[in-house]
Amino acid sequence: MQNPTKTDPAPRDARLTPGRPDLADSALAGAVAAERYVAPEPARLVAPAAPLRREPREGAAIDTEAVMGDAVRVYEVRDGFAYVQLVHDGYVGYLPEASLGPADPAPTHRVRALRTFLYPAPDLKRPPLGHLGLGAALPALDQEGDYLRLPGDRFVFAPHCEASDWRAPDYAGTAERLVGTPYLWGGRTSLGLDCSGLVQLALDLAGIPCPRDADQQERALGTALPLETEALRRGDLVFWRGHVGLMLDHERLIHANGHHMAVAVEPLRVAAARIRETSYGAVTSLRRLDAAQDLGPSGRIS
Structure with missing residues (x-):
């Protein structure tokens, strides 16, 4: 009979778990079932950018990108692909073998x-x-x-x-620099960005650690605000189910989105009304980072 006081551990996020049925990180031995466990080898991305795919084949779905200088843990190299974990956000997938090089020298x-x-x-x-x-x-x-x-x-x-220690503290300002950048699913560079990629890049340049995907960001970043807040300000984050944007002031939202197919600025009221009619639904939360600047004017999204 199951012990009613025992609770099962929360399932591991597959996006962040370097483990397959045949192979897993040696640090996960006893926690993740696998035929064998290996210690990762350090490497670094030496290509300008490379797609991180769900499967080791061309044409497989792209979840995110690695960019030049990213530190990488390599678990296996086979048939032109490396099974890796990105150090900066923990994402796991397959990179082209040719995109990787030695971990040293470190970026300057x-x-x-x-x-x-x-x-x-x-x-x-x-x-x-x-x-x-x-x-x-x-x-x-x-x-x-x-x-x-x-x-x-x-x-x-x-x-x-x-x-390499340069920072751009005004992360909303960094996002503004990227207005017009084409929307790209999984994109993390100024050649193409998705919604959470825009937020991650802007926060990364401000020195603020940031997860990769919108749902991860919603759980990890900042402090929750009331949905009916009258104090939205520059730098606040707005979340939908699978989408995220940044406030530029008490009214305007900047986000990479498939409607404009670009990084675009629009009134939050307009964006929220349109997105409410899609699969993303209504705004799920508003969150504030400690570094957000109070510009004074207030606004509502109701």
């Missing part, structure tokens, strides 16, 4: 421009190797003229970067 700089280019030489006339987005982390070995030299003789325009 971050990109502060919305976008910049990765060059094969310190020369703006050379065809670029790819784009780097806002927040990408770079291990600069030295500087040649106006360019930072990265491992593999790759170069980035130094004035587009700052030291």
